[in-house]
Amino acid sequence: MSDKKTRSLQRVVDMAVEAFRSDRLRDMSINVIAKEARCSTATIYEVFGSKWQLYRIAAKASIERGDHPRIEESNQQGSIETLFGFCEARIVHLASHERGRGEHLLNSRADISGGDMRDYVQRQLSYIREAVEGPVRRAIDEGLLLPFDVAAHVHAIISGTGFGPMVTGNYQLDPDCNWQTTLRLTFAPLLTAEGQVALEAFVARRWAEAVDAADEEKARLH
Amino acid sequence: MSDKKTRSLQRVVDMAVEAFRSDRLRDMSINVIAKEARCSTATIYEVFGSKWQLYRIAAKASIERGDHPRIEESNQQGSIETLFGFCEARIVHLASHERGRGEHLLNSRADISGGDMRDYVQRQLSYIREAVEGPVRRAIDEGLLLPFDVAAHVHAIISGTGFGPMVTGNYQLDPDCNWQTTLRLTFAPLLTAEGQVALEAFVARRWAEAVDAADEEKARLH
Numbered sequence: 001m002s003d004k005k006t007r008s009l010q011r012v013v014d015m016a017v018e019a020f021r022s023d024r025l026r027d028m029s030i031n032v033i034a035k036e037a038r039c040s041t042a043t044i045y046e047v048f049g050s051k052w053q054l055y056r057i058a059a060k061a062s063i064e065r066g067d068h069p070r071i072e073e074s075n076q077q078g079s080i081e082t083l084f085g086f087c088e089a090r091i092v093h094l095a096s097h098e099r100g101r102g103e104h105l106l107n108s109r110a111d112i113s114g115g116d117m118r119d120y121v122q123r124q125l126s127y128i129r130e131a132v133e134g135p136v137r138r139a140i141d142e143g144l145l146l147p148f149d150v151a152a153h154v155h156a157i158i159s160g161t162g163f164g165p166m167v168t169g170n171y172q173l174d175p176d177c178n179w180q181t182t183l184r185l186t187f188a189p190l191l192t193a194e195g196q197v198a199l200e201a202f203v204a205r206r207w208a209e210a211v212d213a214a215d216e217e218k219a220r221l222h
Numbered sequence: 223m224s225d226k227k228t229r230s231l232q233r234v235v236d237m238a239v240e241a242f243r244s245d246r247l248r249d250m251s252i253n254v255i256a257k258e259a260r261c262s263t264a265t266i267y268e269v270f271g272s273k274w275q276l277y278r279i280a281a282k283a284s285i286e287r288g289d290h291p292r293i294e295e296s297n298q299q300g301s302i303e304t305l306f307g308f309c310e311a312r313i314v315h316l317a318s319h320e321r322g323r324g325e326h327l328l329n330s331r332a333d334i335s336g337g338d339m340r341d342y343v344q345r346q347l348s349y350i351r352e353a354v355e356g357p358v359r360r361a362i363d364e365g366l367l368l369p370f371d372v373a374a375h376v377h378a379i380i381s382g383t384g385f386g387p388m389v390t391g392n393y394q395l396d397p398d399c400n401w402q403t404t405l406r407l408t409f410a411p412l413l414t415a416e417g418q419v420a421l422e423a424f425v426a427r428r429w430a431e432a433v434d435a436a437d438e439e440k441a442r443l444h
Binding site: 148156186189 | 407
C-alpha cells in the first residue's frame with residue numbers, strides 16, 4: 001500500500017473515532033467520511049467492508065485511545081511522589097471520563113465483542129500493575145510504605161484509585177469528595193508515619209501548583 | 223387498575239426481563255409477549271407505548287434485579303465473618319457475572335440513559351457502604367481490624383472486592399487467582415494479627431463446606 005493511501009486510511013479511522021466519540025458517526029454517510037478524509041468511497045468499502053464495520057473499528061479505537069494516565073518517573077522526585085502523581089492522574093481521569101465513556105458506549109449501539117474488551121482490559125491492567133509495582137518496592141525499602149506483601153499494596157492502590165463506580169459514585173454521593181480524599185483513603189492503611197508526611201507534602205505541593213496556575217491564568221487574561 | 227391487570231402487567235415485565243437477559247427480546251413480537259403473559263396486545267401498547275419502550279424497561283429492570291449479594295448478619299457469627307462472607311459473595315458475583323452483564327448490555331443496543339445508570343449505581347453503592355460500615359466498626363472494637371479511619375477501611379474493602387475489571391482482570395491474568403486470593407490481598411493491610419487468624423479460619427471453614435457439598439453431591443449421584 002502506498003504511503004499516501006495509508007495516510008488516507010489513517011485519516012478515515014481518525015475521523016471515524018472523532019465522529020464516534022461525539023455520537024455523530026451513526027448519522028454520517030460513507031460519502032461524507034470519504035470527502036472529509038480525502039479518500040475515495042471505493043477505497044473505504046474495499047478496506048473496511050461496510051459502514052458498520054468501520055463503526056466497530058472506531059468504537060474499539062476509541063476505547064484504546066482512552067488516553068489513560070501513564071506513569072512518569074523522573075530523577076527529580078522520589079518513588080512515592082511518582083506513585084502519588086500516577087494515582088492522582090488516575091482518579092481525576094476516571095472521575096471525569098470513565099463514566100461518560102461507559103455511558104457513551106452503552107448508548108452507542110456498537111457491537112463490541114467480549115474478546116476485544118477483555119484484551120483491552122488485560123493490556124491496560126498489565127501496564128498499571130507493572131507501573132505501580134516498581135515504586136511500591138522502592139517506597140517499602142525507603143520506609144515510606146508498610147513492609148507487608150507487595151501484591152497487597154498493588155491490589156489496594158489499583159483498586160482504591162481505579163474503581164470507576166466507586167470514584168464516580170463517591171463523587172456523586174459526597175460533594176466534598178475529591179482526588180485528595182480518595183488518595184488519603186486509599187493510602188491510609190499502607191503508609192508509615194513518614195509516608196503520611198510525604199502524602200500531605202505532596203497534596204500541599206499540588207495545591208500550591210494549582211493556585212500558581214490559576215494566578216498565571218488570571219494575569220494572562222488581564 | 224384491577225389486581226388481575228396488575229398481575230398481567232407484572233408478567234409482561236418479568237417475561238421481558240427474562241427475554242432481555244437471554245437476548246431473545248429483540249426478535250420477539252408484542253403478540254408473542256402478550257400470549258405468553260396472558261395479556262392483550264392492546265393493554266401492552268396502552269401501558270408501555272411500544273416494544274422499544276418495553277425493551278428499555280426490561281433493560282433497566284434487568285440491571286436492578288442484578289441479584290447483587292446482600293449482607294446477612296446472624297447471631298451465630300461474629301461481625302468479621304459477616305464481612306468476609308459478604309466480600310466472598312461480592313467477589314464471586316463480580317467475577318462470574320459483572321463482565322458478562324456489561325458485555326450483554328454493550329451488545330444489547332438498549333438505550334440506557336445516563337440518569338438511570340447513575341441512580342442505580344448510587345443506590346447500590348449506598349447499600350454496600352452501609353452494609354460494610356457496621357461490621358467494620360464492630361470488628362475494630364473487637365480488635366480484629368486495625369484501629370485507623372473507618373472510612374479508609376470501607377474504601378479499601380469496597381474497592382478491593384468490587385472493582386470488576388480488577389477482579390475479572392486478575393482472574394484472567396493469573397489463573398491461580400480466586401476469591402480466597404482476592405480476599406487475602408484486600409484484607410492484608412487492614413487486619414490485626416488476631417484478624418488474620420480469623421480470616422484463615424474463615425477460608426478453611428468455607429473450604430471444608432465446599433468439600434462436604436461436593437461429597438454430598440457425589441453420594442447423591444451414586
